[in-house]
Amino acid sequence: MTETMTRYHHGDLRAAVLRRAEEVLRESGTDALSLRGIARDLGVSHAAPSAHFRDKNALFDALAVAGFRRLGEVMDAALATRGSLTDDLVTFASAYLDFATDNPALLSVMFARKHSETAGAEIAEAVAAAFAHPTALLTDGQARGEVVDGDPEVIGVTVLAAIQGLATFVGSGFVTPEQSQRMLEDVVATLMRGLAR
Amino acid sequence: MTETMTRYHHGDLRAAVLRRAEEVLRESGTDALSLRGIARDLGVSHAAPSAHFRDKNALFDALAVAGFRRLGEVMDAALATRGSLTDDLVTFASAYLDFATDNPALLSVMFARKHSETAGAEIAEAVAAAFAHPTALLTDGQARGEVVDGDPEVIGVTVLAAIQGLATFVGSGFVTPEQSQRMLEDVVATLMRGLAR
DNA sequence: CCAAGAATCTTGACAATGTCTAAATCGGTG
DNA sequence: CACCGATTTAGACATTGTCAAGATTCTTGG
Numbered sequence: 001m002t003e004t005m006t007r008y009h010h011g012d013l014r015a016a017v018l019r020r021a022e023e024v025l026r027e028s029g030t031d032a033l034s035l036r037g038i039a040r041d042l043g044v045s046h047a048a049p050s051a052h053f054r055d056k057n058a059l060f061d062a063l064a065v066a067g068f069r070r071l072g073e074v075m076d077a078a079l080a081t082r083g084s085l086t087d088d089l090v091t092f093a094s095a096y097l098d099f100a101t102d103n104p105a106l107l108s109v110m111f112a113r114k115h116s117e118t119a120g121a122e123i124a125e126a127v128a129a130a131f132a133h134p135t136a137l138l139t140d141g142q143a144r145g146e147v148v149d150g151d152p153e154v155i156g157v158t159v160l161a162a163i164q165g166l167a168t169f170v171g172s173g174f175v176t177p178e179q180s181q182r183m184l185e186d187v188v189a190t191l192m193r194g195l196a197r
Numbered sequence: 198m199t200e201t202m203t204r205y206h207h208g209d210l211r212a213a214v215l216r217r218a219e220e221v222l223r224e225s226g227t228d229a230l231s232l233r234g235i236a237r238d239l240g241v242s243h244a245a246p247s248a249h250f251r252d253k254n255a256l257f258d259a260l261a262v263a264g265f266r267r268l269g270e271v272m273d274a275a276l277a278t279r280g281s282l283t284d285d286l287v288t289f290a291s292a293y294l295d296f297a298t299d300n301p302a303l304l305s306v307m308f309a310r311k312h313s314e315t316a317g318a319e320i321a322e323a324v325a326a327a328f329a330h331p332t333a334l335l336t337d338g339q340a341r342g343e344v345v346d347g348d349p350e351v352i353g354v355t356v357l358a359a360i361q362g363l364a365t366f367v368g369s370g371f372v373t374p375e376q377s378q379r380m381l382e383d384v385v386a387t388l389m390r391g392l393a394r
Numbered sequence: 395c396c397a398a399g400a401a402t403c404t405t406g407a408c409a410a411t412g413t414c415t416a417a418a419t420c421g422g423t424g
Numbered sequence: 425c426a427c428c429g430a431t432t433t434a435g436a437c438a439t440t441g442t443c444a445a446g447a448t449t450c451t452t453g454g
Contacts, residue, residue: 013431029311036411045433047413052431056412085392104310111369113301114226127371138392147392157380158359158387161366165358168365172308174324183354190355194391195282195335195344210402233440242404244442249402253441
């Protein structure tokens with residue numbers, strides 16, 4: 001950055017590329033992301049990243065994996081202390097929406113449909129880890145008798161889908177971050193209560 | 198209209214560009230979409246589309262508007278005949294997921310965050326029209342005493358978010374279209390029943 | 395009817411980008 | 425210490441979005 005620490009050629013590229021790529025994504029969006037631009041910012045030649053990322057798609061794949069990993073960590077941290085099921089769901093959704101608000105471009109990369117076959121497995125693993133939480137919350141809730149019976153996986157999908165939908169609305173700008181906090185609570189309350197009378 | 202378009206130079210470009218752009222989006226995805234490629238396919242010069250679309254972003258904006266309009270029509274058609282609330286919700290969700298399955302790239306364009314200020318209003322209108330249905334369904338359900346009381350807007354957001362989340366999962370490939378049909382029914386059932394016990 | 399004037403389309407040019415190839419440079423290992 | 429693989433560089437190429445004139449067609453007012 002400001003520091004001209006010109007190690008000869010080498011440094012920990014790949015990590016540096018990933019870091020800078022996420023920055024660009026957050027600050028300027030997806031179209032502003034160019035391999036040459038990143039290389040320029042890092043002070044390496046334009047083809048240097050190709051040693052670590054075969055393709056631009058490979059970079060996107062790596063960004064998606066890193067994104068899901070970080071999302072998982074964020075949720076782990078958010079759910080470190082637990083309360084009632086409703087509270088926990090709100091906490092979970094809130095953490096997710098904060099992530100979506102702070103990284104809309106990254107989120108759309110994560111849910112892009114271009115992942116290579118090989119990266120797909122890695123991504124699927126990270127997704128499973130990040131999305132295991134609601135199912136776990138529901139399983140616990142069932143054990144405490146707070147939650148209706150049924151396959152926690154199935155019920156978890158509903159919760160996950162609702163929150164993911166909200167995240168999409170926030171990420172696409174149809175809902176402002178301010179509105180999202182209220183909506184989130186409404187959605188969780190509605191989910192808990194159910195629609196039928 | 199069955200008339201072949203190739204008049205002199207002119208024809209109904211703009212419409213032709215939009216049509217071809219949707220085709221490319223459906224058949225080859227977003228990165229395969231290039232203004233020059235479309236112009237080539239239509240047999241016009243590479244700069245011809247610029248008369249109708251200032252930017253590539255302007256084309257994306259127009260695609261998003263057209264997409265939401267068509268989505269609204271699809272839902273109108275699907276909900277022409279009505280049944281029980283549960284059936285109607287399944288019908289609605291099914292129509293949405295079919296759309297998402299058939300046009301994943303278009304869907305991601307529709308929910309991209311790059312819409313220009315001017316197109317934003319047009320899009321918002323189309324979105325409101327397309328997404329008014331679940332709220333209407335719930336209002337009717339409330340009138341019949343099938344649905345819990347409360348602001349239909351608020352409850353509608355939950356339904357919409359859940360379905361949108363499923364659509365995202367399908368569109369990104371995490372869920373196959375075959376799985377989505379079962380999930381959809383599970384999600385609607387869970388929504389109706391509620392989580393609390 | 396016809397002459398502007400606007401809309402549409404073409405041609406040419408430019409910078410930027412992703413990607414490929416060949417050569418140079420570094421680090422570690424035998 | 426020499427060698428080999430990993431890393432980086434330099435150069436080249438096709439493609440793309442965009443801009444600036446210029447040509448062509450359509451429209452419209454006098």
